[in-house]
Amino acid sequence: MNVQAWTYLIVTATFALYIGIAWWSRVRTTSGFYVAGRGVPAVANGMATGADWMSAASFISMAGLISFMGYTGTIYLMGWTGGYVLLALLLAPYLRKYGKFTTSEFVGDRYYSxxxxxxxxACTIFVSFTYIAGQMRGVGVVFSRFLEVEVHWGVIIGVVIVFFYAVLGGxxxxxxxxxxxYCVLIVAFLIPAAAISWKITGNPIPQFGFGGTVQEGQQAGVFLLEALDALHRELRLPEYTAAFVPGKKSMIDVTAIALALMVGTAGLPHVLVRFYTVxxxxxxRWSALWALVFIGLLYTTAPAVAAFARVNLISTLHNSSYSEVPEWFKSWETTGLISFDDQNGDGIIDMSDGANELTVDQDIMVLANPEIAELPAWVVALVAAGGLAAALSTAAGLLLVIASAISHDIGKSILWKDMSSRRELLLARVTASVAVVVAAYFGISPPGFVAQVVAFAFGLAASSFFPVLVLGxxxxxxxxxxxxxGMSSGILFTGAYIVYFRLIRPDATAEDWLFGISPEGIGSVGMLINFALALIVSRFTKPPPDEVQQLVSEIRLPRERAAESA
Amino acid sequence: MAILLAVWFVCSYVLGIFLVEPLNGTRIGGFPLGFWFAHQGSIYVFIVLILVYAATMDRLDRRYGVD
Structure with a gap:
């Protein structure tokens, strides 16, 4: 069987599985629809959180991004995992203890407003829609690359699947x-990773192979990372493991971005809501642990894959003749993800800085990995199914958050306070369906700003939600x-800074930035402004009513008692 | 909890970012140490932190008869 037949087979089988599960777990109550009846075991919730959290970007693009960034890639690795520590220690258990269905509901009750x-x-809906458009696009792209279906048909197939289980099963x-x-995506990520690690370093565990020695070629016996630094020197690029050298981000910028991503993770509504289901x-608390274990499995493998792919890319392609490139190069060239522009006309690929003739898309590092490692066709198909699983799971989680923000936070509590729960469930299903269609439209013809904004959803979440929840x-x-x-100044400052440096002055350099912090990292400054203003304004306004103060004490009860007796 | 947050800060920001250059002078196996913290170590530490927290809170809950 060829790659395409395998891909059809595996993708169809996984889709049938998802639909079967959705049918088995269909719901009839609002509690079932919003929070799965609060009966999800901690381990299962950890896995679900992992899949919810790891999007098409984590699965397809992240390893490739790190591969080009070297050390600086840590902003994604630390930034997208460290937030779980904040989540587990500061937010998840308390929000769960308070109960109810949504995070906005907590904000409304705690701030009696x-x-x-x-x-x-409104912040929830805005953040979630920017995110979901990217996921739908991811679905379309995977379909078009592996199954040779037009992008918009790919999006439509994906939407039908998500519609089926999100609207029916809540x-x-x-x-x-x-x-x-989660199971599909992690298997799809680990098999090629282990194979490429085995091929290059002789150790099948990528986390160890990463620190191991190169097996074959001129650099046999040299530590992988040293070999990689040497290759970079040869290409006149900054060393892979070097930190703040010219050409890479500065220390303050790395710190700000990592902080904004961590705090943003802890404030993302679709992640927070998962902790309402246990x-x-x-x-x-335990499911936050499981979530990070399951996420960590992919996040500790990704930097290893990044390094292997980088070594492999440079050592096979640099200074080699275009007529002798490996077969995977030819097959991916047709997709436009890798291209060779022979500027000096010598037929030899030159990758060194200043004379580079090779353009490589970051996504190829994961997508082409199985072919580079010469794995059988079914593994390639598995990667396609994994990419789809990552994108669909995140999209579904976001859809539900949008539906509950509209039907529960705006519909039930503000517009129609006396709505019956049957009507509310119907409204939730209708809003979910409408949201699916809007998301599909964004996926097929993404408005230009979407790609720009997705990366900044974290900064916006960091500067709006996190401080208010922690102080609450x-x-x-x-x-x-x-x-x-606090909320409005934080989000306005962050939003304005991003818009100014992305849309009005996109050519600005680090010298023009505030303290040298790029728009990606400015959310951490926005967060500090939010904290500071919230505390200052609170000093000069009427203190919250007694029942609210009582509520805060109750949420923290177990700890309070421990502290009193100590 | 303050201790756990302090460890969180030290491992990610101090070891992984502020001190990465001096730490890179030391090598453990094939890894420059600072780079290892940034790309691998910090994630393991995060997992251990949540584990310690969840276990500690369980003990507290039991001692005070909550849950």
């Missing part, structure tokens, strides 16, 4: 399909006025 709730719901359907999707605060849980005296002032 429908306005605060509305602002939170959070319960989504949770259990995400568990299945039985207790205790289960919320850990201080009794932060007031409604403080929270609204």
């Amino acid at each position: 429908d306005a605060a709730r509305l602002v939170a719901a 959070m319960r359907g989504i949770t259990y399909t995400q568990v299945a999707q 039985r207790s605060a205790r289960a919320a 849980i850990f201080t009794r005296t932060t007031t409604k006025e403080g929270a609204i002032a």
Whole structure:
């Protein structure tokens, strides 16, 4: 069987599995629809969180990005995992203890204000839509590359699948399909990673092979990373493992970006809502642990894949003749992901800085890996299924968050307070369906700004949600006025800085940036502004009513008691 | 919890970012140490931190009869 036949077979089989699970776990109550009836075991929720969290970008693009960035790639590795520590220690258990269905609901109750709730719901919808468009695009791209289907048909197939299990099964359907999707995506990521690690270093565990020695060729016996640094020197590029050398990001910028991504992760609504689906605060803590274990499996493998792919790319292609390139080069050349522009007309590929003739798309590092490692066709097909699983699972989680923000936070609590729960469930299903269609439209014809904005969703989440949630849980005296002032100034500052440097002055350099912090990292400054303003304004406004202060004490009860007796 | 957050900060920011250059002078196996913290170590430390936290809170919960 050839690659395409295998891909059809595996993709169809996984889709059938997702639909089967959705049918088995269909729901009839609002609690089932929003939070899966709160009966999800911690381990299953950890897996579902992993799939929810790891998007098409984590699966397809991240290893490639790191491969080009070297040390600086740590902003993604640390930034997208460190947030779980904040989540587990500061947010998840307390939000679970408070209960209810959405994070906006907590914000509205804690700050005794429908306005605060509305602002939170609007931020949720905005952040989620920017994100989901990217996922739908990812689905379309995987379909078009592996199955030779037009991008828009790919998007439509993906939408039908997501529609089926998100609308029918709600959070319960989504949770259990995400568990299945996690399994598909992690297997699809680890098999090629282990194979390429085995091929280059002779150790099948990528995390060890990463620190091992090269097996064959001129550099046999040299440590992989040393060999890679040497290759970079040969190409007159900064060393792979070097940190803040010219040509890479500065220390303050790396710090700011990592912080913005961590805090943003902890404030993303579709991640927070996953912790509402477990039985207790205790289960919320354990499922945060499981989530990070499952995510860490991919995130510790990705940097190793990045290094292997980089060594492999340079050592096979640099200074070799174009007529003798390996077969995978030819097959990926037709997709436009890799191209050779023979500027000096000598037929030899030159990759050195200043004379580079090779253009490589970051996505190829993961997508072409199985072929580079000479793995059988079914592994290539598995990678396609893995990419689809990563994109669909994230899209479904986001859809549900959008649906509950509209039907529960805006519909039930602000517009129609006396709506019955049957009507609410119907409304939730209708909004989910509408959201799917809008997402599909964005996926087929993405508005120009989407790609620009997705990366900044984290900065926006970091500067709006996180401080308000932390202050809401850990201080009794932060007031409604403080929270609204903090949230709106944080998000406005961050948004304005991003718009200014991305759209108005995209050519600005590090000298023009505030403290040398790039727009990607400015969310951390926005977060500090949010904290500071919320605290200052709270000092000068009327303290929150007694029942709210009481509520804060109750949320933190187990700890409070421990502290008193100590 | 303050201790856990301090470890979180030290491992990711201090070892992985601020001190990466001096630490890269030391090699463990094939890894420059600072680079290892940035690309691998910090993630392992994060996992251990949550594990310690979840276990500690379980003990506290049991001691005070919550849950």
